[in-house]
Amino acid sequence: MTDYTLSVVQLCPDAYRGAANAIAEASGFGPNNLSVELRGPGDSVWWGCHAWWVPSVLEAAMNPPDEVPGTAEILAQVVTSVQVGGDPQSHWQEALAANGLSVYAQEA
Amino acid sequence: MFGWQLRPGLHAGAGAFNPRSLFRSGEQGVLYDPNDLSALFQDSAGTTPVTAADQPVGLMLDKRLGLVRGPELVADGGFDAGVTAFPYVARGTVTHGLSSAVLTTTSIAGTSGVTVALPSAPVFPVAGRYEVRITVSSRSVANASHRLLVAVSSGQNSGLSATERFYAPGVGEYTGILNATTSNTLTISSIDGAATIGDTFTLSSISIRELPGNHAFQATAASRPILRQNATTGAYYLETDGSDDWMQTNAINFTGTDKVSVFTGVRKLSDAAFGTFVELSADFNVNNGTFILAAPAVSPTRSYRFVSRGTAAQSVGSTNFAPAPSSNVITGLADISGQSVSIRSNGVVIEALSASLGTGEYGNYPLYLFRRGGTSLPFAGHFYGLTIVGRLCTAAEIRAIERLYAAKTGVILA
Secondary structure (H helix, E strand, O other), X not given: OOOOOEEEEXXXXXXXXXXXXXXXHHOOOOOOOOOEEEXXXXXXXXXXXXXXXXXXXXXXXXXXXXXXXXXXXXXXXXXXXXXXXXXXXXXXXXXXXXXOOEEOOOOO | OOOOOOOOOOOOXXXXXXXXXXXXXXXXXXXXOOOOHHHEEOOOOOOOEOOOOOOEOOEEOOOOOOOXXXXXXXXXXXXXXXXXXXXXXXXXXXXXXXXXXXXXXXXXXOOEOOEEEOOOOOOXXXXXXXXXXXXXXXXXXXXXXXXXXXXXXXXXXXXXXXXXXXEEOOOEEEEEEEEEOOOOEEEEXXXXXXXXXXXXXXXXXXXXXXXXXXXXXXXXXXXXXXXXXXXOXXXXXXXXXXXXXXXXXXXXXXXXXXXXXXXXXXXXXXXXXXXXXXXXXXXXXOOOOEEEEEOOEOOOOEOOEEEEEOOOEEEEOOOOOOOOOEEEEEEEEEEOOOOEEEEEEOOEEEEEEEOOOOOOOOOEEEEEEOOEOOOEOOOOEEEEEEEEEOOOOOHHHHHHHHHHHHHHHOOOOO
C-alpha cells in the first residue's frame, strides 16, 4: 500500500527536539521534522509536526534504527497521534488541545 | 509531456494558450503545474516520481523553460576511451572494462568502501538543479545491502555526509535531480556498513545535465504537501496541512525587473490565522524588492492580500471579499517605478492602488511557498498552480491565464 493515508501528529518537549529530529533524519526523513514551536503548561516549550504516512512508515517508526544513542528513551518523550485520513488541520488542533499545547504566537 | 496539462473534465477554454508563452522574452519567474505529474517527485532529490493522488510532493519542477535538459557535462560518460571521468579514487581502484568503469573496493573505512569523484571543480557550471543519471550494469558484493551512494558534495571524499544524494542499490539505471553549486563535485561511494574488500560495481554510464528553472523543493518529510485531486474538475492540486508544510526555491534573481505579475488558483480553508501563500524572501517586512500573497491576512481579516515592496511596502486586498472556505483565481500585479499595485479575484479587480512603492527592482531571494521563511505563518488550503512573470502581463494574457486556473479550481470568472 503506497497511499499516504495516515494523518500523524507528533509532539515533543524542547529538551528532546534535537535528538528526536536526529533520529528522524537518520531514518531518512530529512532534517528538522519537528519544526512548529509550541507552548505548553507553565509556558513550557514544545515542538510539533504533522505528516502523512503510509502504514509501513508507522511500523518503521515503532522500530527505528539505533544509530542515535538512547533512541528508545528519546522516542518515549514524543507524543504521537495517528488518524486514518480526515482533515489534517482538525487533527492537528485536536492533538494540541489534548496535550494542553498551542502554537507559539507569530507576528505577520 | 512538457505542455500545460489538461485532465478529463477540464476544458481547454483558453484555446491554444500556453502559459510558457508568458516567458517568451526570457522573463524571470516560475511556472508550477501540479496537474502535470511528470513535473512532481515525492522526494527533494527527484528519485521517486509522483504517480497518483495521495502522495507527498518533495520536488515541483518549474516548467517555465520547458524542462529542457542542458548539454552533457561529463566527458566520456560512457567510458568508451577509459575511466578519465573519475580522476579521484579512494579505498579502491577503477579499471576500464568494455565501455565501463569497474569500481573495486581494496580497503574499507568505517561504513564505506570505494569512492570515486569527478574533478573537484567546475563540474556544475552554475548553481541549480542537475539531472544525475548512472547505470550500474553489474555488481559483485559479499553482502546484498552493499550499495552505491551518488552525492553532490563539497569535496571529493565528502559525499557520505552530503544532503543532496540518492542511492543505487542494485543493477539498473538510477536518476536524481540534485541541487549543486559551482564549488561542488559529484562522488559515488559504496557504503552501508557492508563494504567488503573485493566487492565490485560496474558502471556503464554516468551523465550530468542541468535542469534549468526555479524548482521548488522540500527535503523534510513532515513538511511536504500532499497531492490531491478535485473530484469535480479532475484537476490535481497540492494540499497543505496548515501547520508545517512548505516549499522553497533557490534564490531567484529578479533584479532585472521592477514589475511582477502573480497568478494562482487557490482554495483557502481557514481565516483563523495569517497564511503565507507565496513570498519572495524570508520576510517582506525587512527585505526590499519583495512581494507576498497572503491567504488570508488577519486583524482585521482580509481574504487575500497582495503586498509589493520596492523600498516601501504597499498592499491591496483590504476587505474580506472571499471568506473561507473559498476557491479563487487570484492575480497580483505590481510596478515599483510605475507606483502601482493591484489584486484581482475571479476576473474582477478587487483593489488597485497608485502609491509609491519606493525605488529599486525586485531582489535575488528564495521564493517561499505556504510558510514564511519556512518557519511560521502557514497557509491552510489547496494550491492549483502558480505563475509568476517578471513583467506586467497584458490584459489578454491575464484573461487567458485566469481562465486556465478557473478551469482547475472550478471557479466561474466574472
